[in-house]
Amino acid sequence: MMKVGPLLTVSMVWEEGADRSLGLPSYETAGAAGADLRANFTAGQRGGVTLAPGARALVPTGLRLAIPLGFEVQIRPRSGLALKHGITLPNSPGTIDADYRGPLGVIVMNAGQEAFHIEHGARIAQMVIAPVAQARFEMVETLDETARGQGGFGSTGVS
Template sequence: MDISTLEYRTAPDPGTEPPSPTTELVVPIADTARYIPSYAHGAEDAGCDLRADIADPITLGPLESAWVGTGVRVALPEGVFALQAPRSGIACNHGITLANAPGVIDPGYRGEVRCKLLNLGGDPYTVQPGERVAQLVIIPFVHARFVPVRELPASSRGEGGYGSTGRL
């Protein structure tokens, strides 16, 4: 896939309908998946939901983690990758996040997309079969060619790192 051919639209005028996606990306998914990733709000969502493909509930105590399968195996086209991210509802309300958030799924990976859920909350949390546990965002990428140089060009930021711009 040549990502330079993707179409982009500007934001609509206030009071008009939001634009629908201008490019449909067909992603082959193994037909063994019980739960197909889906967008809860259609064109308004950047991420599609991944569901727990588990036979029985899994309870995570505070600071415990567990692998949760989704049953999803995809063949992403060249030029895009999937970013696996926590769902805001269970993350903010219950402290359930992904241990490696965000997770990167490369276009060449063909295994099951699994979620390493981590309970950062103070109470146990039980993941139910079919529960939406993470989201997947499909993103174009480019490869960089790194060129050694004696000195990097100057910038307004310089070597200022974390916290270098202050609090307020």
């Protein structure tokens, strides 16, 4: 597989009861920005979960992560699930901070018209590794002027 950017290491451990045969997140094509995450239900839930229209659930991945300092993991919807079934992530993109060590779960929502079943092992989301910049916040008396100024929603024209 070709290297598309800096190669980082995200350390992972399996949750107790996770199905290790599902493997780690993976990039499905050489140029993919996101690695697919799979639903990894514990033995008592291996039948998966069915989401009614409008319902949401926290779907386990069976993983815990150690993300390098200066980076985050963004959790994003899979476009095919969104288009075909209305399956999305209500907090997209979800952020996993470098200092979080708890279980990696994905909040999945059915925005479609029909119930949707999430099977054990199904690819449910993708994770993107992204750099993080932290800022210093300071109060000032005035802000610099720009051509746009205070123009808000829709102020830059229609198109």
